C-alpha cells in the first residue's frame with residue numbers, strides 16, 4: 001500500500017484550488033477523481049470579487065482574466081421589465097464571467113506533474129485509508145474530501161441528507177452575442193416561479209441559466225423552451241443560439257449547515273462541506289476562499305487538530321450563513337403566486353441601498369474592499 005501525506009478527493013474547483021494552494025507552499029499532495037479527465041465543455045460561472053481575490057492569492061488571476069469578461073453591474077428585472085435591483089460592482093479584484101471548464105483547466109495546468117489521478121472513484125474511507133471502487137487503496141495522514149454536494153465522505157461521516165429546493169435549473173453557453181447594452185453586465189429576470197439570468201462571455205458567447213419551480217426529479221430538459229416563453233427578450237433569443245444537447249439540467253439541492261467539517265484526519269471542503277443553492281452565485285467562490293484559507297492554516301509543524309480547528313473557526317460561520325441566505329434569496333426569487341410576485345416586485349426595490357450594500361460587501365467584497 002502506498003503511503004501518502006495529503007490526499008484530496010475530487011478534482012473540482014475546491015480540490016484543484018486546494019492542491020494548488022498547498023503546492024504553492026511546496027507541500028506535496030495527490031488528487032483522486034472518479035472522472036476520466038477534465039471537462040472540456042459545459043456551463044460558465046460568475047466569479048465574484050471574493051473568488052477572484054482568492055485566485056489572485058493562488059497566482060492565477062492574470063491567466064483567468066485573459067479568458068474572462070469583466071462584469072461591473074448586476075441588474076434584476078421583473079418579468080414586466082421593472083428594475084428590481086441595480087448593483088454596481090467595485091472591489092479591488094474584478095467580478096468576471098468564465099466557462100467553468102476553462103477555470104478547471106487553468107488550475108489543473110498549474111499543478112505539479114502527476115498530481116491528479118483520474119478514474120479513481122472513492123467508495124469509502126477509514127481513519128487512515130481511502131478505498132477506491134477498483135479495489136485499490138491509499139494511506140494518508142490527511143484526507144481533504146472535496147467531492148462535491150453528493151460527497152461520499154460526508155454521507156459516510158454525517159448521515160445527513162440533501163434538501164430539495166423546490167426548483168430545477170437549466171444552463172448553457174449560447175452562441176448568441178449580446179447587444180452592447182448588456183456589455184459588462186449580469187442580468188436576471190424574475191418571473192412567477194421562474195428566474196432567467198445571463199452574462200456575456202469572451203468570444204461573443206453568452207452564458208445563461210434558468211430556474212423554475214418543479215417537483216423533484218420530474219422536469220425535463222426541453223421544458224426550458226416552454227418556460228423561456230414566459231419571459232421577455234433577450235431570453236428567447238439567447239436560447240435560439242443554444243445547442244440543446246449541451247443544456248445542463250439539474251434539480252437544485254443544498255444541505256442543512258453543519259457546525260463541524262472535520263472528522264479525525266478527514267476534512268470536508270467546498271461543496272462537500274457547505275453545498276448551497278446557486279441563488280447568490282457563490283458556491284465556487286466559496287470553494288476558492290476555502291482553498292486559500294486552508295493553505296494559510298496549514299503547516300507541517302502543526303497537529304491536524306490544530307489546522308482543522310483554526311480552519312473551521314475561520315470558515316464555518318461565514319459559509320453556513322451564506323448557505324442559509326442563499327436558500328432564502330432563492331425562496332424570494334421563486335415566488336410563484338401572482339399576488340405575492342407583485343408584492344415582491346414592489347417591495348424589493350424599496351429595501352434601503354445602504355443595507356443592501358453592507359450585505360453585498362460582506363458577500364462579494366470579502367477581504368477585498
Ligand SMILES: Cc1cc2nc3c(=O)[nH]c(=O)nc-3n(C[C@H](O)[C@H](O)[C@H](O)COP(=O)(O)OP(=O)(O)OC[C@H]3O[C@@H](n4cnc5c(N)ncnc54)[C@H](O)[C@@H]3O)c2cc1C
Pocket residue numbers: 009010011012013014015032033034035044045046047048051120121122123146147148149150151152169171209250269270271272278281282283284285286287
Ligand atoms: C445551476 C448552478 C449555477 C452555479 N453558478 C455558480 C456561479 O455562478 N458562481 C459560483 O461561484 N458558483 C456557482 N455554482 C456553484 C458551483 O458550481 C459549486 O459550488 C462548485 O462547483 C463546487 O466545487 P467543488 O469542487 O466543491 O465540487 P464539484 O464541482 O462538485 O467537484 C467535485 C469533484 O469530486 C469528484 N468526485 C465526486 N465523488 C467522487 C468520488 N466518490 N471519488 C472520486 N471523485 C469524486 C467529482 O468528479 C468532481 O470532480 C453553481 C451551481 C449550480 C448548480
